[in-house]
Amino acid sequence: MHDHFITTGRGLRRESPIMRLYEKAKRLGIWNPSDIDFSQDARDWEGLDDRQRDLILRLTASFVAGEEAVTLDILPLIMTVAREGRVEEELYLTTFLFEEAKHTDFFRRFLDALPGDPGDLARFHSENYRTLFYELLPAAMHALVADPSPANQVRASTTYNMVVEGILAETGYHAYLAALERNSLMPGQCKGIRLLKQDESRHIAYGVYYISRLLAAHGELWPVFDETMNALLPYALGVVGDMFAAYDVVPFGLVEDDFVNYALDQFNRRYARIERARDTTPEEMERSTEEIVEE
Numbered sequence: 275m276h277d278h279f280i281t282t283g284r285g286l287r288r289e290s291p292i293m294r295l296y297e298k299a300k301r302l303g304i305w306n307p308s309d310i311d312f313s314q315d316a317r318d319w320e321g322l323d324d325r326q327r328d329l330i331l332r333l334t335a336s337f338v339a340g341e342e343a344v345t346l347d348i349l350p351l352i353m354t355v356a357r358e359g360r361v362e363e364e365l366y367l368t369t370f371l372f373e374e375a376k377h378t379d380f381f382r383r384f385l386d387a388l389p390g391d392p393g394d395l396a397r398f399h400s401e402n403y404r405t406l407f408y409e410l411l412p413a414a415m416h417a418l419v420a421d422p423s424p425a426n427q428v429r430a431s432t433t434y435n436m437v438v439e440g441i442l443a444e445t446g447y448h449a450y451l452a453a454l455e456r457n458s459l460m461p462g463q464c465k466g467i468r469l470l471k472q473d474e475s476r477h478i479a480y481g482v483y484y485i486s487r488l489l490a491a492h493g494e495l496w497p498v499f500d501e502t503m504n505a506l507l508p509y510a511l512g513v514v515g516d517m518f519a520a521y522d523v524v525p526f527g528l529v530e531d532d533f534v535n536y537a538l539d540q541f542n543r544r545y546a547r548i549e550r551a552r553d554t555t556p557e558e559m560e561r562s563t564e565e566i567v568e569e
Contacts, residue, residue: 402512435481
């Protein structure tokens with residue numbers, strides 16, 4: 275039962291980092307996968323060799339299942355924030371479910387636009403991928419249903435925002451655009467990837483804010499964040515390595531070290547940003563995270 279409502283009392287804190295991210299989501303996040311023209315992509319597909327097609331399908335298989343996974347698994351996080359009465363954060367989190375669902379739609383539309391039947395793309399999911407997306411992500415998110423403790427919130431957001439989005443998704447986008455843009459291929463897919471990157475950057479920014487808020491209020495939870503990041507890093511790097519290990523000669527001239535280093539850089543950036551919140555007060559944390567809105 276409700277005993278009060280924020281909007282009839284103090285009102286919404288519109289200058290907070292979260293509400294400013296919500297404004298960006300309303301302005302930038304309303305794009306429609308149905309409007310993207312994949313006709314040139316289909317023609318480009320016909321000109322690719324078997325290895326190139328295999329790599330595109332491998333990347334897409336990782337993304338379309340990953341986006342479906344977070345669409346399925348994000349509700350416990352939204353429910354946790356809602357139960358705590360954090361209405362500004364819940365307003366913003368409503369855009370996450372819409373955007374993750376839209377990303378799932380986008381990647382499936384791309385697959386459906388390609389000539390031929392790609393078959394069951396789960397064949398591209400390696401053991402590292404399955405461990406992370408089939409097991410650890412849903413486990414971390416759904417643990418919040420029974421135990422929405424701050425520690426479990428840190429684990430869930432670290433898994434979702436910092437590792438799945440902040441390391442793997444961003445490394446995957448980097449690989450996708452390196453393969454296609456440098457070869458002037460598949461403009462529809464490239465357009466969608468760039469739009470997805472905008473959406474995901476806001477999601478990662480929320481993760482930075484959310485975990486920083488939790489650590490500022492519960493400094494003893496730093497080991498939870500540290501251990502979760504370091505426990506998941508081998509799986510994230512394993513997913514990257516598995517993609518390259520599938521080829522004697524990697525299509526499109528991609529070089530494994532470039533993407534391993536990119537993934538490690540993303541890890542270090544996320545880690546360092548969260549580390550800043552260790553010894554701050556909630557008020558200092560709020561001020562220090564304002565910069566994430568501008569990124």
